[in-house]
Amino acid sequence: MNGWILTATVALGAGVGAxxxxxxxxxxxxxxxxxxxxxxxxxxxxxLLSQGFGRPAYLDLALLLAxxxxxxxxxxxxxxxDDLAADPPHARGVTLAVAGYGAVVVLVLCAxxxxxxxxxxxxxxxxxxxxxxxxxSRALSGGFAASRRG
Amino acid sequence: xxxxxxVVVLLLVAVSATAAVAVRDPVHQALVLAVLGVxxxxxxxxxxxxxxxxxxxxxxxxLTPLLLMLSVHRVRRREKxxxxxxx
Numbered sequence: 001m002n003g004w005i006l007t008a009t010v011a012l013g014a015g016v017g018a019x020x021x022x023x024x025x026x027x028x029x030x031x032x033x034x035x036x037x038x039x040x041x042x043x044x045x046x047x048l049l050s051q052g053f054g055r056p057a058y059l060d061l062a063l064l065l066a067x068x069x070x071x072x073x074x075x076x077x078x079x080x081x082d083d084l085a086a087d088p089p090h091a092r093g094v095t096l097a098v099a100g101y102g103a104v105v106v107l108v109l110c111a112x113x114x115x116x117x118x119x120x121x122x123x124x125x126x127x128x129x130x131x132x133x134x135x136x137s138r139a140l141s142g143g144f145a146a147s148r149r150g
Numbered sequence: 151x152x153x154x155x156x157v158v159v160l161l162l163v164a165v166s167a168t169a170a171v172a173v174r175d176p177v178h179q180a181l182v183l184a185v186l187g188v189x190x191x192x193x194x195x196x197x198x199x200x201x202x203x204x205x206x207x208x209x210x211x212x213l214t215p216l217l218l219m220l221s222v223h224r225v226r227r228r229e230k231x232x233x234x235x236x237x
Contacts, residue, residue, distance in 0.1 A: 020189070079223050
C-alpha cells in the first residue's frame, strides 16, 4: 500500500460515496448532476490506481471512462430535457471543483511520469475528462432546451 | 496488501446496489444504475481485472441506462398519445 493507493482510497471513498448519496436522494436535478460527477470523480481515481499499481495499461480504463461518462450523461440530458427544462440544475461550483481536482491529478501524474507516451496519454485523458464534463454539465442545465427553442 | 481499498470499493458497490433496489421511479433507477456501473468497474480494477472492468464500463455506465431511458421515453409517449385520443 503506497501513497498513490492511499490517496485513491480516500478520494474514491469520499467522492464516489458522495455521488452515490446524491444520486439516491433528492430531486431529479440533483440526481443527474450526481450521475455526471460520478464519472468525473472516478476517472482521476483510476489514474491514481494505475500509478499506484505501477501498471500504465490501466490508463485505458480511465480513457474509456473519460469518453463514455459524458456520453452517458448526454443520454440523460437528451431524454430528460422536458423534465429538466422545468427545473434546471445549477451546479457550476461542483462542476468546476471536480474539474479542478481532475486537472490537479493529471498534472501531478504528468510531473511524476515525465515526458513520453504515457504523459501524452495522460494529457489526452485530462482534456477529454474536463472538456466532456463541462459539455455534459452545460447540456444538463438547459443546452438541449435552448437549442430546440432557437 | 490493499485491503482498505478493496473494502471501500466493495462498500460503494453494496450501497449503490441497495440504492438501485430501494429507489422506485424507473428514471431515478436508471441514474443509480449508471453510478453502480462505474462502482463495479472500479471494483474489477481494484481486484486486478481491468479487462472485465472495461466491458463493465461500456455496458454499465452507458448501455443499460440508455436502454432503460429509451423504454421509459417510449412508454411515456404512448401514454401521452392515448390521453390525447381520449380527449
